[in-house]
Amino acid sequence: MYLIAPSILSADFSRLAEAVAVAEQGRADMVHVDVMDGHFVPSITFGEKLVSDLREKTSLPLNVHLMVDNPEKLIPGFLEAGADWLSFHLEVTPHVHRLLQLIKEAGRKAGLAINPATPVDLLGEVLEELDYVLVMTVNPGWGGQKFIPATRHKIKKLSQLIAERQLPILIAVDGGVKLDNLSTLF
Ligand code: ZN
Numbered sequence: 306m307y308l309i310a311p312s313i314l315s316a317d318f319s320r321l322a323e324a325v326a327v328a329e330q331g332r333a334d335m336v337h338v339d340v341m342d343g344h345f346v347p348s349i350t351f352g353e354k355l356v357s358d359l360r361e362k363t364s365l366p367l368n369v370h371l372m373v374d375n376p377e378k379l380i381p382g383f384l385e386a387g388a389d390w391l392s393f394h395l396e397v398t399p400h401v402h403r404l405l406q407l408i409k410e411a412g413r414k415a416g417l418a419i420n421p422a423t424p425v426d427l428l429g430e431v432l433e434e435l436d437y438v439l440v441m442t443v444n445p446g447w448g449g450q451k452f453i454p455a456t457r458h459k460i461k462k463l464s465q466l467i468a469e470r471q472l473p474i475l476i477a478v479d480g481g482v483k484l485d486n487l488s489t490l491f
Contacts, residue, residue, distance in 0.1 A: 307491075308334035308335065308475070309332075309333050309334050310333065310334060310335045310336065310337040310368050310477070311328045311331075311333050311336065311337060312336075312337040312338075312339055312448065312479075313325065313336060313337070313338055313339070313359075314337075314339045314350065314448040315448055315449070318351075321355070321359065322359070322362045325359060325362055325363045325365070326362075326363070328365065329363055329364075329365055333365060334365070334366075335365050335366040335367065335368045335389070335390065336359070336363065336365050336366070336367055336368065337368045337370060337479070338351075338355070338356060338359070338367055338368065338369045338370065338388075339370050339372060339448075340352065340369060340370065340371050340372060340373060340379075340383075341372045341373070341445075341446065342372065342373035342374060344373070344374040345372050345373050345374045345394065345397055345445070346372045346445050346446035346447075347446055348446055348447060352379075352382075353379075353382040353383050353385070353386040354386070356369060356383060356386040356387055356388055357385075357386040357387055360386065360387035366389035366390060367387060367388055367389050367390070368388075368389065368390040368392075368477075369383055369388035369390065369391050369392070370392050370416075370418060370439060370479065371383070371391070371392065371393040371394070371418075372394065372418075372445045372446070373393070373394075373397070374397050375397070375398070376393035376394070376397060376398055376404060377398060377400055377403075377404060380393065380404055380407055380408065381407070384407075384408065384411045384413060388413060389413055389414065390413065390414040390416060390436070390437070391408050391413055391414070391415065391416065392415075392416030392417060392418045392437070392439045392477075393416075393417070393418065394417075394418045394419070394420070394445075395417050395418065395419050395423060395427060395428070396419070396420055396423060401417065401431055402431060402434060405417070405431065405434045405435065406434070409434075409436075414436040414437060415434065415435060415436050415437075416435060416436060416437040416438065416439050416477065417431065417435055417438055417439070418438075418439035418440075418441060418445075418479070419438065419439070419440060419441060420441050420444065420445060421441055421442065421443070421444060421453050421455070421456050421459075424459075425438075425440075425459050425462050425463045425466065428463070428466075429466070432466065432467070432470065432472060432474065433470075433472065435472075435474050436474065436475065437474060437475040437476065437477050438463060438474060438475075438476055438477065439477040439479050440456060440459055440460055440463065440476060440477065440478055440479065441456075441479050441480055442456040442460075442478055442479060442480040442481055442482070443479075443480030443481045445480075450480060450481055451481050452480065452481030452482065452483075452486055453480075453481070457489065457490070460476060460478060460490060463476055464476060478490055
C-alpha cells in the first residue's frame with residue numbers, strides 16, 4: 306500500500322488554496338506541509354496560521370513536517386491549528402518520547418523525521434511509539450532537490466526493522482520523489 310502526499314512547497318505560495326484543490330482533484334491522499342524555521346534549515350516557509358487556514362479549505366489530511374529547532378515550543382500550536390499528521394526531527398531534541406506522546410494524546414498521527422546522514426538504527430528505542438517515520442531523501446531546507454540514491458538502503462533497512470517487529474508503521478519518503486523513480490522505492 307502507498308499513499309501520495311504532494312508538498313505545497315512546490316506550489317506558488319500566493320495561490321496555495323488553488324494548489325491544494327488541484328492535489329485534491331488529482332486524488333492525493335494527503336497534503337504535505339513543510340515548515341522551515343530559518344534555524345534548523347536556512348529557509349523560512351510558514352507557520353501555524355497557514356495550517357489552520359488550509360484546514361478550512363480542504364478535507365484532505367494535513368501532514369505537517371516540522372524542520373525546526375525546539376519543536377517542543379511549536380508542536381502544541383500546530384496541533385491546535387489542525388495538523389492531522391505531525392513529524393519533527395530526531396536530530397533536534399532530546400525529548401523525542403515526550404513529544405510523540407503529546408501528538409498521540411491529541412489523537413493525531415505521530416512521526417519522526419531523519420536526515421539523509423542519520424542512521425535508522427537510532428530509531429530503535431522509539432519505534433514502537435511511532436505511527437510513521439519520515440526518511441529525508443534530500444537534505445532538508447529547499448524544494449526541488451534531486452533524490453539521494455544512497456538513502457534507498459535506509460528505506461529497505463527500516464522496512465525490514467518494522468517487519469521484524471511486526472509494527473504498523475508507515476514509511477514516508479520525502480524529497481526528490483518523481484514519477485520516474487517512484488517504482489524504485491519499493
Ligand atoms: Zn517534508
